[in-house]
Amino acid sequence: xxxxSQDPRHKITKRGQNVTFRCDPISEHxxxxxYRQTLGQGPEFLTYFQNEAQLEKSxxxxxxxxxxxxxxxxSTLEIQRTEQGxxxxxxxxxxxxxASSGNTIYFGEGSWLTVV
Amino acid sequence: GENVEQHPSTLSVQEGDSAxxxxxxxxxxxxxxxxxxQELGKRPQLIIDIRSNVGEKKDQRIAVTLNKxxxxxxxxxxxxxxxxxxxxxCAVEPDDYKLSFGAGTTVTxxx
Numbered sequence: 001x002x003x004x005s006q007d008p009r010h011k012i013t014k015r016g017q018n019v020t021f022r023c024d025p026i027s028e029h030x031x032x033x034x035y036r037q038t039l040g041q042g043p044e045f046l047t048y049f050q051n052e053a054q055l056e057k058s059x060x061x062x063x064x065x066x067x068x069x070x071x072x073x074x075s076t077l078e079i080q081r082t083e084q085g086x087x088x089x090x091x092x093x094x095x096x097x098x099a100s101s102g103n104t105i106y107f108g109e110g111s112w113l114t115v116v
Numbered sequence: 117g118e119n120v121e122q123h124p125s126t127l128s129v130q131e132g133d134s135a136x137x138x139x140x141x142x143x144x145x146x147x148x149x150x151x152x153x154q155e156l157g158k159r160p161q162l163i164i165d166i167r168s169n170v171g172e173k174k175d176q177r178i179a180v181t182l183n184k185x186x187x188x189x190x191x192x193x194x195x196x197x198x199x200x201x202x203x204x205x206c207a208v209e210p211d212d213y214k215l216s217f218g219a220g221t222t223v224t225x226x227x
Contacts, residue, residue, distance in 0.1 A: 033214065043215075043217050104162060
């Protein structure tokens, strides 16, 4: 499967613990995105990278959240001191903007986080 | 930020009938409008998209229409089948890099 892959797919953690999610984008895609989705809602933008540079962070991304893409390939999203409100599905996506076809974004299967 | 409203939130149709979902947006500078289908526990999958230089695009049983003046666009599914049952999300790209999504429409196709 050459799509966007995420790990782990499911994570249950106790409040206050730290969690880290990994995303491997489609090969050669230079843009990588993190979105969050809660039940009954559409995905909400968190942050994105162009190669290794993090170019924008949503105000939804509190100081407890940090994302990295050190070599411009895979990315990690860490949540420190988790809270119950962090329970959601964290979606990674990637794209390769093209002048003719635009910026089609492809999503991974998501990482479900449950904070108990 | 971009405000995207999607209606209806739920839609039940008889197999073989058509389904129509409508979205409105606020940022007139938006120029890319994709639709995603998400089955339970699965990733959102792009099913069709349209750019602002065209008014309509069709792919087999799925079509999207865009009215930039009125700032709305619609998804049309004809001859619905049970496998069309899913949550559908419209999205708008107000900037060059991120999508703003609607709240989704749960489509149920009754056999």
